[in-house]
Amino acid sequence: MKIILLGAPGSGKGTLAKKISSDFHIPQISTGDLFRAIVKEDSPLGQKVKGLIDKGQLVPDEVTIEVVKKRISEQDCQNGYILDGFPRTVEQAKALEKLTHIDSIILVDLPFDVIIERLSSRRTCSGCGEIYSAQNYASNVCEKCGAGLIQRDDDKPEIIKHRLEVYETNTSPLIDFYSERLFKVSSQGTPDETYRPVKTFLESLEEK
Secondary structure, eight states, rough: OOEEEEEEETTHHHHHHHHHHHHHHHHEEEEHHHHHHHHHHOOOOHHHHHHHHHHOOOOOOOHHHHHHHHHHGGGGGGGEEEESSOSSSSSHHHHHHHHOOEEEEEEOOOOOOHHHHHTEEEHHHTOOOOOOETTOOSSOOOOOTTHHHHHGGSSHHHHHHHHHIIIIITTTHHHHTTTGGEEEOSSSSSSSHHHHHHHHHHHHHOOO
16 A cells, blocks of 8 residues: 655654554655755765754755665665655645655644644754654653654754745645545644544555
């Protein structure tokens, strides 16, 4: 099963993707994770990508498409995958349609004011990448690996607002592009409350 998760930054796509991945045994492909791995390579491309991410800007379509194309051709994607953060523009969506058939597009919906509050309190482990909320986790150390927690540059309020503006301009048109195929779910509740209707929907697709 091949799935696209749509939604604004901080809407809960990543958390939802992990639950789907665990139950349906398909990999989560996060363009954010792919780009962060490229940044760590400290190559000219990595430096360029880092500058864009730190400013809350989108990586150019041609770079993004090539990175995703390479990833979905790997062995663990043979039975499907979850695209988390791709496509982000209609141009990327059209390019993806030329590469493969997508079975389901899920829109994760959350008001922008809630997103800003959530992301501003998000802390990321500098070691393993585990994510915590400063609202309900008081320690500055990761409970999994013991590394320190940091606030990513793109989780700072001024950058978040810019990221949401970029999403509104570039990614919202995807909702119209996929309008006849969208399954919409609100993520204002707990992760389990968000996942429950999604799981039911995906199980019904598997049975067809």
